Amino acid sequence: MQQSRARLFKEYKEVQREKVADPDIQLVCDDTNIFKWTALIKGPSETPYEGGVFQLAFAVPEPYPLQPPQVRFLTKIFHPNVHFKTGEICLDILKNAWSPAWTLQSVCRAIIALMAHPEPDSPLNCDSGNLLRSGDVRGFNSMARMYTRLAAMPKKG
């Protein structure tokens, strides 16, 4: 408990310093609970997520950083490796390939990379994965872009 708290505090300070360095990620710690974080990440350019801002929720377990944080999308997203209903993310570093060398910040970067490079062969969203696996890139892009517009873009007016 003490160890994870100390580590998270260091990450907190690092995030304050890095804010300018990484304009695509805005990582915020809960005011009252250092084990709860949220992040706003920008959809990578030249992907159907471009222009969208996606919110992630982090729940950090007590044995952190020996164990990975639990991360899910709060913003609806159409992506093969993200569960359409729960926002759960299928990413190796959040499971068995986790190591303390990762940080909450670098996890965000890995998630942005996953948005740009979906892995349709291990889908959590089968509809999305099937579109890509059958080679229907156009269909996938238009679905993903529609959901980006609906859920991840600020409403005008």
Added chain:
Amino acid sequence: MQNQNDLLKDESEIASSISEIKYEEWGNCSTLEDEPSFQEEESAKVPYVGDKEPLSSLAAEYQSGSPILLEKIKILENQYTAIRRTRGDGNCFFRSFMFSYLEHILESQDRAEVDRIKVNVEKCRKTLQNLGYTDFTFEDFFALFLEQLDDILQGSEESISYEELVNRSRDQSVSDYIVMFFRFVTAGEIRTRAEFFEPFITGLSNATVDQFCKSSVEPMGEESDHIHITALSDALGVAIRVMYLDRSSCDNGGVTVNHHDFVPAGTNEKEEASAPFITLLYRPGHYDILYPKSSCKVPDNVGK
């Protein structure tokens, strides 16, 4: 190293970890492999680091097992008195190394060795920094290891007993942190000497050096093989002897227990001639600690 590779392939039939399946005979592992949950459950019953047991407990495991193994255990009994088992959770090599090293320092109170390894630990820290690792991701793990070294040397208020060392080795918040410290050190060594390690890595897993470190060194629970051992031994400058207990035998039918000494680069001849103070027992998929009979120990207190 090539030989060890072949050896591993030959022994793939008994390739799952051993300690947690004490009551199974050799060759039954395949049925267990289908039930990883059972295996995990069993392994959780074994403490991270067990008690010192007489070597006869090893023979008892294989009473109705392969005659070659029994014969090899007999040979081991001539040289070793005891075994200390570690949990088969994928961290057994690092955990065995940790306990064996710290126990040696506790017993020998070898301050020169502590000073020596501290220099190497600082080198490892620089290595990780040069590789671009963020300080705070590894510094807690380094600090905890250095703290253990200081606590083990007697004469300060924090000095700890043998019982306390055993307790700490069984306490996840210490034990896993030190295992992770070794994983950082190992990954740093492999990455900085990528050219040296690359052929071994490609031969083993078809991965790049970076992929290998990310998937097989840095995550907890990933098993070690000769690449990890070589890197850790070199980085910390600590020699490691590994005794191989497997079913291989010589062409002429004679039985010997193979061993390999991992001797860190830069070791001088005099040091190389003495046996390493860390001896591990390797059974396919698992490492435990072995205790040599006192006559086989490094004769370091001769003439004192």
